[in-house]
Amino acid sequence: MQEMGGAAGREGLRQSAAGARRPFISRVGGAIVQHKRPTRREARLVARAQTHFASWERASDADVVVVADSVAHDPTVRAMLDIVEGDLLILDDHRQVLAANQRFLDRIGCTDVNEIIGLRPGDCVNCVHAREAPSGCGTGRACRNCGAVLAIVASQRSAWVTSGECLMALGEDGCDAAEFRVRSAPLTIAGRPLTAFVLQDISAEKRRAVLERVFLHDLANSVGSVLGWGELLAIDDVGSHDAARQIVALGQRMAREIRGHAALVAAENGELVVTPEPLRPRAVLSEVVAGVRGVRGGDVTIAVADGADDAPFEADRELLARVLGNMLLNALEASHPGDVVRVWYEAGDDGPMFLVNNPGVVSERVRHQIFTRSFTTKGRGRGLGTYGMKLLGERYLGGRVGFRSEPGQGTTFWIALGKRSDAADGSP
Missing domain, CATH: 3.30.565.10 (Histidine kinase-like ATPase, C-terminal domain)
Structure with missing residues (x-):
């Protein structure tokens, strides 16, 4: 199965580690945008024994190849990659990717899993904070509040299933946004402690929440104010000139709110003119x-x-x-x-x-x-x-x-x- 790598892909894995950075397409949380994802060698060379949160250490290329090959032939992992709903990654104890299901590969626009084996989750999706961190994904100051890293580290330390939510800023400019519900669970393959990490995209759910709680709430407040001024005008409790001025101002505010929300939706979809x-x-x-x-x-x-x-x-x-x-x-x-x-x-x-x-x-x-x-x-x-x-x-x-x-x-x-x-x- 391609999505698990395997012995047949060892040479390709080595070439991927030594090759130039490959472009990939982010299809997460908005417009389709091309970015650059680091190779495993680039990610490893960034590490300078520095971290503000999780461990900076990474496995050697040789160890990654051996463990990824073992994982590729494990029937339990093969079944998990086929049946788990959501984006599934199998990670080693250094939080490096050993396997990924096709759904995750499709999400990041990757055609060959060997391109991401040995990277960390933030490297794969081009998280802006992974690039800012002194030793890559999980080691930056912002990583201390990342739901993904917190879930992975907690699961590895406690050997319990952990879950949370993760808000990611993606892309070269950090303007692509993704929101995930994450779940991390311990897994033992061939005597090695690994981690099964699942991401479920909840961006649409979050957008609906924003629409209901922000846009509609603010619009309802403006409508209520218009009605209030209209009622005062109806009972001759205020001057018609003052009421008309307030109603016009409130109407203009509502129009701005509507245009502003429409502009944000169009911007996220890459359709804003x-x-x-x-x-x-x-x-x-x-x-x-x-x-x-x-x-x-x-x-x-x-x-x-x-x-x-x-x-x-x-x-x-x-x-x-x-x-x-x-x-x-x-x-x-x-x-x-x-x-x-x-x-x-x-x-x-x-x-x-x-x-x-x-x-x-x-x-x-x-x-x-x-x-x-x-x-x-x-x-x-x-x-x-x-x-x-x-x-x-x-x-x-x-x-x-x-x-x-x-x-x-x-x-x-x-x-x-x-x-x-x-x-x-x-x-x-």
Whole structure:
């Protein structure tokens, strides 16, 4: 069976270990995107005896070949690979892949299991944190909060079946998102302690939860406000001019929420159309701030500082406003009464950089997952703001999105955009 490797594939395994990095297609959690997956040799050479969590050690190529061959001929493993629902990996005690079922290979766009034997799960799916870690998958600071690594390590240490959930940021830019329910169980083959690791894709389930708890919840609040103003107008309890102004503002907010959700769905499916136009930084900030004023009822001050350079640039107005609006809303939600949220822009080498600062500090646990889809500190079913910022800001606006958070300086989210516009007048 191809998906288990075997003696016939030993030479291919060696060639795979020595060869160049092969491109693969991510079909997880959104648009189909080509990435680069490391070979086993590259993954092993990265290891520098450093780790922030799980063991950095890896088995030698020779040991991996011998154990993978033994696993390939085991009838129990063969049966498991055929019948287990979900994506199944057989791992050694160093968390390295020895076998994979066809479902997992199809998911990562791999035609030959020998390409991933000896890698770790995060290497196989091109997890962004596996590349950032000092010794690969499982050894980074973010890995301490990874449900996959936690389940595998707990199962290996306790010899018990363990389970959890894993939110993965995939791809070269980390904008592909995947959410899995994971389960890890001890397994002994030919006297060797191994691990059976199963992933079940729950991305669609998480998306439904977000739709129900975030989009519909926010939309229902806006509809309720419209009805409230309509009722006051009906009983002549307010002036018609004031009521009309509030109803129009609420209607515009609902329209933005609908367009914003539709844009995020289209972006994840690779169907979002970008429409650049000449813009000026000062006008962009004014428009965004005007759209969110009053969210905190005036107990948090929004301070806007004019940049020295208001040179025109080109970007999609709606998408940029969505990214900056999410940054500002997150800053307001993270603030306390009396806080000041600062908003400004700076002139970059190729275009403007927009920045939003609040006095709060992001914890170590949160900062490593902050751009992961569905991760949130706001309660179950929340979590699209920061993920949407990065997806729209980097993949569609062509910029860079990031943040810094330090005691005494607070937390600053930023987006740096690309080339300036040559238009003489970029005023909206």
